[in-house]
Amino acid sequence: MRLGQRSESALLAVRARHxxxxxxxxxxxxxxxxxKLPEAERSAAPTTPAPVARAELVPAPATEQxxxxxxxxxxxxxxxxxxxGTPDPAAPSGKPTGDPNGQxxxxxxxxxxxxxxxxxxxxxxxxxxxxxxxxxxxxxxxxPVLEAALDEMKRLEGLLSEWKxxxxxxxxxxxxxxxxxxxxxxLRDNIRVGLQxxxxxxxxxxxxxxxxxxxxxxxxxxxxxxxxxxLKEKLPFVNYRDILLDDKLETVFLKRKGMQLGLGGxxxxxxxxxxxxxxxxxxxxxxxxxxxxxxxxxxxxxDRAWRVGVQHPRLNDYFGFVEASSGSxxxxxxxxxxxxxxxxxxxxxxxLKTGRPVQHTASVTVVSESAFYADAIDxxxxxxxxxxxxxxLATAPGPKAEVLIxxxxxxIHMSPGMHDKLILRATLTDGKLPMTEEH
Numbered sequence: 001m002r003l004g005q006r007s008e009s010a011l012l013a014v015r016a017r018h019x020x021x022x023x024x025x026x027x028x029x030x031x032x033x034x035x036k037l038p039e040a041e042r043s044a045a046p047t048t049p050a051p052v053a054r055a056e057l058v059p060a061p062a063t064e065q066x067x068x069x070x071x072x073x074x075x076x077x078x079x080x081x082x083x084x085g086t087p088d089p090a091a092p093s094g095k096p097t098g099d100p101n102g103q104x105x106x107x108x109x110x111x112x113x114x115x116x117x118x119x120x121x122x123x124x125x126x127x128x129x130x131x132x133x134x135x136x137x138x139x140x141x142x143x144p145v146l147e148a149a150l151d152e153m154k155r156l157e158g159l160l161s162e163w164k165x166x167x168x169x170x171x172x173x174x175x176x177x178x179x180x181x182x183x184x185x186x187l188r189d190n191i192r193v194g195l196q197x198x199x200x201x202x203x204x205x206x207x208x209x210x211x212x213x214x215x216x217x218x219x220x221x222x223x224x225x226x227x228x229x230x231l232k233e234k235l236p237f238v239n240y241r242d243i244l245l246d247d248k249l250e251t252v253f254l255k256r257k258g259m260q261l262g263l264g265g266x267x268x269x270x271x272x273x274x275x276x277x278x279x280x281x282x283x284x285x286x287x288x289x290x291x292x293x294x295x296x297x298x299x300x301x302x303d304r305a306w307r308v309g310v311q312h313p314r315l316n317d318y319f320g321f322v323e324a325s326s327g328s329x330x331x332x333x334x335x336x337x338x339x340x341x342x343x344x345x346x347x348x349x350x351x352l353k354t355g356r357p358v359q360h361t362a363s364v365t366v367v368s369e370s371a372f373y374a375d376a377i378d379x380x381x382x383x384x385x386x387x388x389x390x391x392x393l394a395t396a397p398g399p400k401a402e403v404l405i406x407x408x409x410x411x412i413h414m415s416p417g418m419h420d421k422l423i424l425r426a427t428l429t430d431g432k433l434p435m436t437e438e439h
Contacts, residue, residue: 076309076321077301078290116302121146125157126268128292132275135286135301145282149275149289156274159186160267162210162260168252169261173210177257182250186270191245191252193372194266196397198240201380206352208254210262211237215355218337218348225346231355234258238352269330269375272296276371294330296371310422311335313362313406317437319426328371330378333363349382360385365404367421373398381405386413406433 119142122131130153134142162169168183175181194207211234215226242255254261272289276296279287286299288306297306305325309318313335322329334357338347347357364382368374377396381389386405393403393415402417410433414422426434 076307076318078288078295078306078308119143119146121150123150123154125150125154126161126271126291127264128268131290132279133288133290134279134284135299137284137286142284145279145284148282149278152278153271153275156186156267156271159184160190160263160270162262169263172252172254173260176254176259180244180246180249180251180253183252185250187252188245188247188250190263190266190270191243191261192247193270193397194263194376195240195243195245197266197373197376197380200392200395200397201384203240203352204383205265205376205380206238206240207261207263207266208238208240208243208259209265209350209352210260211235211258212350212352212355213260213262216346216348216350218339218346220339223339223341223346225341226355235352235355265379266372266376268292268294269328269371269373272328272371293332293336294328294371294375296328297324298326300325310365310404311363312426312433314410314433314435315437319433320422320424322367322421322423324367327367327369328374329365329367330371330374331363331365332378332382334358334361335363349379351383358383358385360408362406362408362410364389364406366401367403367418368401369399374401377401378403386411389413390415410435 116135117138119134119137119139120131121143122129124130130150132146132149134146158164158166159168161167162173164170168181168187172181172183172187191207194205197205198207212226212231215224215230215234217224237256237258237260239259242259243261244253244255245251246253252261268291272291272294273296275289276287276298279289280298286301287297288301289296295306295308297308300306305323307321307323308329309321311317311331311333312319313333332349334345334347334349336348338345340346345357345359349358349361350356351358361382364378366374366378366381368377373396377398381393381403382405384392386407389403389405390413393401400417402415402421404415404418404422405413407413411431412428412433428434
């Protein structure tokens with residue numbers, strides 16, 4: 001689970017540095033005190049996590065081979081982990097070439113491509129910046145629809161964030177060990193799916209991770225690591241089996257005092273799907289929703305599918321991308337909220353059996369039909385590690401998903417279907433990513 005406790009402004013400040021949409025946190029250049037704490041706290045900060053949807057990927061351009069370094073770089077539309085609008089590192093720099101004196105060569109005659117009608121709206125919520133992009137529909141039509149979708153995500157944040165004192169989640173937490181709480185369908189949906197993923201992953205994903213909230217801090221200058229004694233005191237309260245959902249009575253109950261719910265690893269995916277439903281139902285066909293480490297797309301950007309980059313866990317660059325015409329891509333990375341102390345990397349994705357950050361995985365990217373399920377599954381797979389994750393993926397709840405894993409040695413592991421989706425733009429050596437930029 002992802003951990004993290006901060007003030008909303010502190011959280012957003014930290015997220016801003018990684019907002020370059022990275023594919024270990026996912027990439028599409030178009031268009032927290034709440035961090036992905038031990039996946040657990042993806043839901044912590046004044047924001048709620050959301051669901052993920054699967055992407056149906058189109059064939060790679062004829063000039064490229066999937067699984068091989070392309071001859072030419074293709075700028076991406078989004079790079080999870082990067083702030084919207086941050087320049088793509090692979091995009092042309094504009095620096096004159098071809099003349100040692102720095103003079104630009106004469107411009108080649110070319111027919112300018114027709115300008116795309118692009119409309120964007122964005123808001124700060126859920127511990128990040130949510131940006132929505134519509135293509136092909138004028139502002140007077142697309143703008144109000146994008147605003148309505150953002151309104152829905154804001155409404156869901158108010159219900160699902162443990163940082164909102166009047167939210168359904170906070171009411172459940174306040175009554176832990178006391179009494180069941182009547183809650184709305186939105187929280188029940190998240191609990192139901194969260195428990196499915198928890199059972200499947202044997203607790204690698206666990207909505208009760210929030211009992212550890214505040215033990216780790218990742219803000220620069222305020223870094224904190226809990227003692228073994230502190231973890232020993234809090235870990236017994238992390239147990240998804242003690243989260244009781246009663247759909248008939250419409251209640252949720254935490255069996256023991258000291259337990260806490262945190263939806264940071266699942267609510268954003270849920271919210272993305274609900275927002276996408278509004279866009280689709282109101283007539284938008286070509287759009288992208290970017291939410292930090294998760295992207296949801298539909299249709300095309302002009303004459304091609306949306307391109308989502310995959311962030312290199314150790315470089316300010318992406319090593320590959322997928323082209324998606326529908327669905328969601330979700331990434332969890334050990335670089336999103338992290339610091340190094342005594343040669344060890346401390347980050348927000350926590351193994352809830354030990355209470356310590358996972359050391360065997362650097363990033364996980366999931367492509368799925370559902371943003372809701374992808375949001376939760378990427379965390380579980382990260383904690384499992386490559387070998388177990390690839391074995392368990394076939395039985396994961398929700399629509400069929402594909403996964404790309406980068407382990408701590410920078411070695412790439414993929415499910416069979418991901419081989420057909422990923423277009424590499426880096427040369428692997430013995431299956432490992434390069435540790436220096438190639439362009």
